[in-house]
Structures are given as C-alpha cells and as structure tokens.
Amino acid sequence: MRNNGLLRSAADTIRRFAMLRPGERVLVALSGGADSVSLLLVLQELGYEVRAFHLNHCLRGAESDRDEAFCRALCAARGVPLNVGRCDIAALSQGKAVEETARRERYRLLEQAAEGDKIATAHTADDNLETVLFHLVRGSGAKGVSGIPPVRGAVIRPLLFAERREIEAFLRENGQDYVTDSSNLSDDYTRNRLRHSVLPVLRGINEQAAQAALRLGEQLRQDEACLGGQAERCLQTALRADGAYLTAPFLACHPAVQGRALREAARRAGMPMRDLAQTHIEALERLLSSADPSAQLDLPHGFTARREYEAFRIAPRACGVQPAALPLTVPFDGLWTDGTRVKLRKLEKSEVFYKTVNTFCADCGTIDFASLCVRARQTGDRLRLTEKGGSRTLKKLMIDRKIPAAERDALAVIADRSGVIAVQDIGMDLSRRPGNGARLEIKIERN
C-alpha cells in the first residue's frame, strides 16, 4: 500500500491513546466517503480484524442507495464482513434537527452492531477544527471548544490527527475511489459553511491550524479532568445522608471548582443540563454564602435550590406549588412540566409491548378518555400494585420507595375520574391491566 504517511499517523494515534490491541477486532463506521474508506483500508493494512457497518439514512433517495451499493462492493472486494442498517431519519427526527437525530441514531445502531467490539469512526483533524469553531461560536464553553475526543467509551478515532488533504492523497495514490455526499459540497449546513469559507482562511494564516486545535483540545481535556475531579471530591465530602449538601466544602473551593461542583449537583438532582446557564450557577454561588439560612432560588424545569442552615438542597419544586393537571388525548406527545414528557398511543393489535420502568400498557376498556389527564398526586390517591395485598395510598407507596418529600409533587400521575391509572417511578394499577381488547401505551419520560 502506498503513502505511509497516513498509515503512520493512524498507527501513532492508535498507540498514543491505547485504542486497540494488536490484531483486535474493530467495527468501522463506513459511509463510503473518502474518510471512512481510508479508515477501512488503513485499519486492515495495520493488521486489525476489520468489520464494517453502513447506515443507509434514506435521506438522499437514489444517492443513498448508490452509497450503500458502493460499500457492499468495496467490502466484498476486500473481504470485509459488512452489516447494513437502514433508518428513515427524516421520519425519526420529526422536525427536530436532522443532523443531530441522524448522529444519535447512527451511534445507537453502531453500538448494537459492534457487539462489544471497538467502533472506529473516521473523524479527521479537519472535522475537529470545524467542531471547535462551531462550539466557539455557539458558546458551548471550554468543553465544546476542546473538540472531538480521540476515545469516548467504545468509540475510537484513529484518523483524528490526519488532515483531509492527506486522506485525499492516500486514496489518489492507491487508486481507491469513494462516493461524495452531495450535501457536503453545498453551503447548506453550518458545518459546510465552516469547511468551505472559514477553514481555508485559517489555513492561510497557519498551515498547521488543524493540529493547533487538536493540541488545544488535549490541554483543555486535561484541565477539565483535573477540575472535574476536584469538583467530584467536593461533592463527596459535602453530601449528607439525607441528600442535602453541606455548604462548607463548596465554599472552600476555588470558583472554577465550585461552579463545576454546583453544576454536577444540579445534574444529579435530575435537572436537564442544557438550560442551566452561567447566571444560574452564579445565583447558586450567592445562595451558598447567603446570610439567610433558608434562602431559596428558582431554577429551570421547576427545580429549586434551598438553603437548610449550613447545608443546601437542589430538588424539584416543593409541595404547595403542584404543577397543574393537563388533559390528555390519544395519541399524545407533550410536556406536562418542563421536566416531564408524557407519550400516549394505542398499540397495534399485533404489536409487542416492551415494558420499561416508566412505560405502561393499559386496557383501553378500563379508561374514561374524556377525563384522562396527567396531574400531581392528590390526597386520597390509591394504587394496587400486586395481587397479594390490597390497594395502598400513594403517599405510603412513595414513602416506602424512599422518594424525598420535595420530589413527590413532581411525579406524573396518569388518572381518569375513576382514579389513578399509573404513577411515574411507582407503577400501574392492577385493575387497568390489558386484556384481549385495545391497549394504550403510556410513556413518562424525564425531559
């Protein structure tokens, strides 16, 4: 194989980040584009046992099918076992960002296909620089600006230190063709605007710009690991048995560590992170040092932070401010509170129901659809969970399950006028169990 530069770059990267053991089996995410075709050839040449997975996104009609056919031919010619997945991303994403949905679905299917092997993706130094710029512009903080990690769980990126021009040269010199995604060449997407309008200017300033961004990422990840570790130790020291945190360990930290520890405390309380802004962290910092020993602070998604003398607690909003009831129609997919989403749909006759912790299947014949709603618990709510004992009050069930008082009002109760059907984190009433008739699937998700 010609062009040892790319082989060397990949071998260096694999060794430096301990990505693979010699001869290890690895699954290549193969789009058929220049980057992933090179990755397949390089890993094979370096002696790894390569398998490939191609996902047909069905987004670009005939072009998607051409890409799949190309991958099949390439793998057949090189003796690489190929797995092809199909998914209709456009239908899955339902108006949400297509690229983000595609990304998540791709990784999910890849992990499934990997069966525990490492997964190699073909991200390059150019992809990394684009990602860094994107996060810089979007304001995703130091974490975003550190770019694409060389290793994340089972996912490895052996070409991360190689540049696109090296990859193109490698393919040219080896006479290997590849497919071109027509959406890559247009300026339709943000990433392509960066690729075609910004990267050439930056390379004009410094030919080594992409390598500079990679070095920055390594430094920032190291700094983050150090500060994140200190925040973790702060939380461990501060945590009381009742779930509140002592303020003193937080106050003893440098603001850089304190901010990270507060963010992590909010995450552990179940708060979705994306809406937690720097202003909330600053307000939390003021709460810690407030002279008022019962100071309180509203956070997004119905969460509050409360001082309890020398401690503080982050939790869903306390009793007395119950979220309002929301009538439900079928099908339904919407937010009850900022933190909780409810999904209802009738199951097809032949459809198999998969039980998970907050997915329930009820008999439609037992439900009064006119009064069907999601609401907070009410005095008198009762539920029968097992054949043995009779029904018990929801309050008792919540105490048994050790659900903190402050969080009880935030749990979704699905009910109709004859009573409780199902309760988030608790279960479904036995009287609603499906029989032979139509079935309603109830999903309750933390948002």
Add this chain to the structure above:
Amino acid sequence: MRNNGLLRSAADTIRRFAMLRPGERVLVALSGGADSVSLLLVLQELGYEVRAFHLNHCLRGAESDRDEAFCRALCAARGVPLNVGRCDIAALSQGKAVEETARRERYRLLEQAAEGDKIATAHTADDNLETVLFHLVRGSGAKGVSGIPPVRGAVIRPLLFAERREIEAFLRENGQDYVTDSSNLSDDYTRNRLRHSVLPVLRGINEQAAQAALRLGEQLRQDEACLGGQAERCLQTALRADGAYLTAPFLACHPAVQGRALREAARRAGMPMRDLAQTHIEALERLLSSADPSAQLDLPHGFTARREYEAFRIAPRACGVQPAALPLTVPFDGLWTDGTRVKLRKLEKSEVFYKTVNTFCADCGTIDFASLCVRARQTGDRLRLTEKGGSRTLKKLMIDRKIPAAERDALAVIADRSGVIAVQDIGMDLSRRPGNGARLEIKIERN
C-alpha cells in the same frame, strides 16, 4: 447623548470588573478611529475625568498626520487634554513584525503618559473574537484562546463587551465623525483577513458569536487562575534552599497542575518561554518519575534538567559540556549558544558609549583581532577588574559573585590570544580600557 445601549454596556463592564471609581481620572488611547472616539465620548459622558493620548506612528505618511489633526480638533472641541507622541515604528521595528513592535511601543508610551492613572483602550467584542481565532489557529494554548482580558494591570477595556456595529450606530446617532485607517480596510494583515472573511460567517451561524467568545474567555481565565494557583503552591512546597525542587510535590499533582508547575520552574530558572514546547514538558515529567536518580535532559537555549536523587534542578548547561569557541569578526551579531548573543561594532569617533551591565567598551589597539573569539571559561583565565587589587582567577571571581557552579560554563568569555577581554556578568579587564584610539563596543545579550 443618544444611544444609551453603548453607555450602559460600558457602565456595566466598568462596574463588573471594578475598572474605575466614580469620577476617577483616566487616559484614553485615542487613534481617532470609531472605537477610540466612542470610548472617549462614553467615558466623558459617564462622568470620568478624561485625558487622551494619541500616538502618531508615522507609518502612513499624510494619513498619519490627518489622524493626529483629527484627534487634536476632537479633544479641543470636547475640552479633553491631549498628549501627542510620535515614533517612527518602521525604523524601530527593523524588519521585525511591525504590528507587534507598534503594539509594544504604544503601551510603553501610554504608561509613560498615564502618570499612574488608569489607561483605557478601545478593544471591542469583535477585537476579542479576532484575537481568540488568531490564537486558536496559531496554537497558543488555552491562555491565548481566552482572548483579551478586561483588565491587565493599569489597562482597562470598557468597550470589551460592545460590538463594532453598536459602536458605529452610536457614532451615527450622535453625528460624531472619525477617521478610518486605510490599512483596516484591506486584507493585507492577518487580523483583517479574520475580520472581513471569517467573522461574517461566524455571525451568520450565531449572531451572538462575539459574546460567546467573551464568556469562554471568562471561564478559561477562571480555570487558569485555579490551576495556576495550585502550580504555584506546588512550587512553594517543592523548593529547597539550594534552588533544586523536590520531586514528590510535583508527582502528587494532577498532570494539568504538574505541567504548569514545570513550565513555571523553567521560567524561574531563566529559560525563555517561547521555545518551551509540550514535548519538553512531557520529557520533564518523565525525568521526575525516572528510576535513574541522576537522569538528565537537554532543554532549549542551553538549559538542562537534572535529577539529583529525590530532587531535580533546571539550570544552564552544566560543566564538562562547554559550548564550543566561536571566532569573532567585526562587526558581528550572532548567537554563541542558543541562549547567548554577541554583538561587536567599532564606535564612531564622536559616538557616546553607554555602559550597561553586559556592554563593554575596549581599546582596539589592545586587541588581536585574528584570535578574537567568544568561548566558555578555561582553567587559568584571569581578570583584573579594579585599580586596587591585582588580577584574580575567573574561578574566584565567579565564586565571589555567587554564580552557581552549573551556570559558570554558560557565561560568555570574550578573549584573544593574550587572554580575557571581558566576561559576561563579571566585567572587562582593566588593560583593555579605551584610550584615545578606535573603540570596540562589545554587547553580550541573553537571547
């Protein structure tokens, strides 16, 4: 004054970073361009006692004079005391980067003119984003990517959170004109390439891109302060009375802190920082944990790091590996070692010689130019420094001056075949003192 937005932005920034006390006196760096004219107006409107300083760079001929005249007229109209400095940057920079030279000279003259007052410069959110991109591309690490600090010593930037479009709107609405630097409009300079080709694309992705970069900078500066503080404490704990550092406190640190502490240890040993790469830091880290208790490592500029059992030392290269002798011609300007530059020139008859610590003036008549050289000390080197005592060995003089043994071989000795003429950090032999004839100026500089 119309357009309160800019006034509010400046007032917020001044308060948030405690830049000025109410009514405090402040010197504005006034170029006559949109940004600095706005800064002058805004600070005056906010009630501060404003003075201005304009530097005529003499780089752009008639345009430079037009700018000066504009500043004079503006300050006269607004009752602002104006100080005008002139300097020929092109002559000063002598082939070095004109922009960098101009920048340094501008700050030097500003500090002189400020007489202890705060100095306000007109950097904007746009300038900051350009700086961040520049450092990202150049690979200046997290410190560079954190951008322009709001406050650095006496220098404050009240418009740092304002965007260029706000400034232009402010001037338009107040009917205030300003001058335009013709070099700003061309794509000649790196900064202008970023300004005109990259910023518009980034703003197209996120209108708030410049504010995102400012937030990133605040986070990175806070992280740096935290990690830098920990590195400082590591050094304090590790430092022995003899100038070596114990390895244990370094080894107890997270790599993010260890790297910073090693970098600072090298800086304190006198090493120029610009050539200390990440690979050197990694080699130093290996030295710390090496099983060899006298392991040694070469660093740039003739420095070495040596393990001394459970300690290590960074110092100029040790005895036994003396730098080679270098023959000298006149005039001369070159490196003897990576760390030391020697300059020789004959002084004009009427020229005044300025004595500094490593600048010597010798009588050409006493010198054998054929054997003139710079070299490391040799056994037997002697020097007579004062009229009183006779000559003494160089070794004794070095011990008297408390020059550490490890550094003695790195000192430049200027000599000819009849002996030592002058020694770096020590002095010149009396026998070479200038008389009425031709004089040779000898300069020894640390590079």
